[in-house]
Amino acid sequence: MGCMHAFVWGETHPEFADALMPLACEPTAIVGRNRLWRTMLKDAIRADPAWQGGEYDAQPVQGLRVAVDLLVLAGGAPMPLQRDLATPEAVDTYAKTQIERRLPSLDANDLWFQVNASTGYDPSADLEKITAPVTWINSADDFINPPELGLSEQFAPRIAKGRYRLIPNSVEGRGHGTHTWARFWKDDLVELLARSELAAR
Template sequence: MDPVHDYEIFELGDFVLQHGATLRGARLAYQTYGTLNAAKDNAIVYPTWYSGRHWDNEWLIGEGRALDPSRYFVIVPNMLGNGLSSSPSNTPPPYDRARFPHVTMWDNVEAQHRLVTEHFGIRTLPLVTGWSMGAGQTYQWAVSHPEMVQRFAPFCGSSVTSEHNQVFLEGVKAALTADDAFRGGWYDQPPVKGLRAAARVYAGWGFSQAFYWNKVYREMGYSSLEDFLVGFWEGFFLDDRDANNLLTMLWTWQHADVGRTPGFDGDTVAALRSITAKGIVLPAEKDLYFPPEDEAWACQYIADAEHRVIPGVWGHFAGGGDNPVDVDFIDAALKDLLAR
């Protein structure tokens, strides 16, 4: 199976976004793993992350894992703006490229909810889980649809984007848009200088100080710091990632807050208190975006949520699937949660 081209499309039609724009002919790309049972009660939703595509989530799915396709029906919906679902790069005028409208976490989850309920006829979800922005969507699912979500497990992500995190994202945005080739988002050729600069900004945040101090990148096959910056980080941003798509998802990330769910009037604490699902919240010990203390703050308002910290030096990328020790830690937590 070629994961890059093998996926399904759910037609959303005229999809009205939270901020008022209508995406006409909106599309939600997704992939599934396993078989939906007759009772339709074995589905797990596992959303994608900032710039990730469905195949980037496959490291956590497999035989013997918590997300075992022989037992569960795992749905991986691609986030709006990621280049597969409706995005600046694939939407026709007038909402193409720099005119693509603002998309919220709530919008993403509403699109996914329609896929789950309208297309598959699913009414209950044993688990929603995800990394980074996928974790933000996990929190949003638990707030938006408490009647469906039995368990939730966000890892290396948050229910609300902190101001410190917003500042980091301003650096990424500035790097992308400073390239003359960006042309206000109306570029004909990729703004490569901006993409490479954004990669360099990101590099100081994705992994921890201890990761670099211990030169753990050598274990990943990189021969020097510069080799890692070019080979891993610049390679990551140049791997079919469109600048307008990145900025669309960046806006979603910056403005993420479950308190902005309709009915909560911006009250993040009230939204967290409304969660009825059982949860294990999994921050990474040295995550510079989503530090454990931020998620400890969120957990105090959720009735049935355990705060379990992923140990080690990998920082945010403890949730990226690159380190077998962290993969096993996350998988074990999901198994614990599914057994409850």
């Protein structure tokens, strides 16, 4: 279950889950920079003449190249990128490699709808309805959910059985993808399962 789905399900069906562990999101509308890069990505796809209103025979490659560039930036982490791409040549090679690796697996319409799917997302009004134990974790190196906005600290107190933790920035981080590496949060999961077991007794 995705992070945003966890908040939506938690408040829409409070009895559905014994525990919730949202990773890498905020329980509020997609606005600001987060919506901006998504809008740019969608516009790039549809502005490519090869898109043909979505009825293309071949992928609109120019639009998808821009989309890949935005995905790389939005998903990247500054500290490991600074370490690993320490020369202009390394940066150029990495950018080219990302296009070559990602482009063949993308479908323009699929990607457009994936990015557009969160347009109406905003569970912020009903967070108090969440009754399950919650461990919510974001990472400090996440371009998509930047901690300096203070959103997590604003919303976390409204979740009755919620605990929030921010993974510190480090060269080991993976930006928005930090949440896919269990070593960053496995201890939190163990603690959450123990809490949910106690709550069920």
